[in-house]
Amino acid sequence: MRSSRTVVTFLSTLVVALAATLTVAGPAQAAPVFKAPFPCNQRWTYSHHSAEVRLALDFVRADGGTTAGTPVLASAAGTAFRYYQADGAGNYIVIDHGGGWKTYYFHLAAFSVAHGAWVGQGQQIGTTGSTGNSSGAHIHYEQLYNGVGQNIVINGWSLAPYPGYYNQKYLTSDNGCGGGTAFWTWGSGVRVRTDAYLSAPTVTTLAGPTLVHVLCQKQGDWVTADGYTNNWWSRLRDQNGFITNIYIDHPAAQLPGVPVC
């Protein structure tokens, strides 16, 4: 009797584990679509000096505005953590985006979010300053994968090769412009519908992985496909319709940092 009860317990544990796996909405994820760490339409210049850590870039404004005090924005959604290092990074924030990806923002004058807060892409996390080991106001920015600094990629474009001085290369931000949060889709033949229901007419079909901008999300019909089950749907800016969140390349059933429609 004892051994058979053990088997039953084991099986029910297995079923729970399988159910948990099935509610996850996507395969192993690619890098988030990172945006510039400063506000919409601002133009900043960047450089990587010889004593720089990892593959960081330093950013200062190049559009006539003042660097000090300008909002620092989350370049993708995630969980923000606050730290202080007197002889180095000063006030700094680390955002954990999941999937092994993190971004760093150093030398902040002030924090704008609580330790451990969820932040959406484009949300202000602090203000630009010169705290710690810094000779002037700038944003020191990094993208790390499994703890290793990577060449910085913004909107899918690499900023490498890095310039050694300012005013050679520039980046204009589209972060926080109100155009939705960028994600990649996966799968092929993914139908975009007029509403979050399987009976709604098809607007268009995504042939393969596509960069989409999600304006908001809502609950609609339950969909089971490719081993996943989910009833959240995303409204796409450019396709003007909804797709099931199953085909958004993010592990959460309900996407973090995206408002409900």
Ligand SMILES: [Zn+2]
């Ligand atoms: Zn730096």
